Amino acid sequence: DIQMTQSPSSLSASIGDRVTITCRASQSITSSLNWYQHKPGKVPELLIYAASNLQSGVPSRFSGSGSGTEFTLTITSLQPEDFATYYCQQSFTTPHTFGQGTRLETK
Amino acid sequence: QVQLQQSGPGLVKPSQTLSLTCAISGDTVSSGTAAWHWIRQSPSRGLEWLGRTYYRSMWFTDYGASVKSRMIIKRDTSENHFSLHLQSPTPEDSAIYYCARGIFYDTTGYDAFDIWGQGTLVTVAS
Numbered sequence: 001d002i003q004m005t006q007s008p009s010s011l012s013a014s015i016g017d018r019v020t021i022t023c024r025a026s027q028s029i030t031s032s033l034n035w036y037q038h039k040p041g042k043v044p045e046l047l048i049y050a051a052s053n054l055q056s057g058v059p060s061r062f063s064g065s066g067s068g069t070e071f072t073l074t075i076t077s078l079q080p081e082d083f084a085t086y087y088c089q090q091s092f093t094t095p096h097t098f099g100q101g102t103r104l105e106t107k
Numbered sequence: 108q109v110q111l112q113q114s115g116p117g118l119v120k121p122s123q124t125l126s127l128t129c130a131i132s133g134d135t136v137s138s139g140t141a142a143w144h145w146i147r148q149s150p151s152r153g154l155e156w157l158g159r160t161y162y163r164s165m166w167f168t169d170y171g172a173s174v175k176s177r178m179i180i181k182r183d184t185s186e187n188h189f190s191l192h193l194q195s196p197t198p199e200d201s202a203i204y205y206c207a208r209g210i211f212y213d214t215t216g217y218d219a220f221d222i223w224g225q226g227t228l229v230t231v232a233s
Contacts, residue, residue, distance in 0.1 A: 001172065032217040043205065043226055044154075049212055049219035087154055091209070091217045095171040096144070098154040 129206030
């Protein structure tokens with residue numbers, strides 16, 4: 001199975017900050033990497049697909065980059081509604097594995 | 108607007124089969140541009156992909172290794188739903204179970220979970 005490792009596991013930030021989360025795959029997954037936001041009591045929401053494509057309706061302060069084994073999710077100008085847990089997920093091959101999550105908390 | 112509506116019991120005994128159904132509206136289970144997935148979340152395992160079914164001239168089904176020997180995904184084209192059936196569940200199978208649509212965003216076969224069911228908290232206990 002392809003292992004997905006996110007860093008950091010948790011992150012404290014303030015409104016207006018720029019935040020970067022990294023996701024590394026144990027082998028190349030080309031650009032088949034997706035990012036999700038998950039808030040307590042809600043279902044996960046797709047933010048970025050295919051490493052860098054913004055899902056319809058997602059604010060443009062979210063962006064993704066990377067290919068191969070290293071990927072990043074960047075949030076520019078953090079907003080109050082962005083405090084949540086973020087997951088990366090590869091769809092290169094089954095099983096479609098997820099990272100362990102990065103919890104973004106208010107500083 | 109595509110929606111997924113989950114149904115099924117929240118409490119299952121270890122001697123029973125854990126069965127959940129995901130009803131699709133706004134799309135079809137035999138869509139050529141989507142796959143239909145089951146995913147679960149627990150504190151110990153995080154988000155865990157369980158399996159998928161999809162149609163590309165014929166039906167395909169894949170399972171995750173941790174459930175492959177115990178799990179079956181069924182689909183019903185007349186009712187437009189798909190279902191999960193997990194045999195001999197243990198307390199370790201207690202989790203929030205989600206169904207999700209994996210939309211194929213290009214011709215490579217890679218997909219992303221753009222629509223999720225509401226989630227079902229399942230507890231396995233006697």
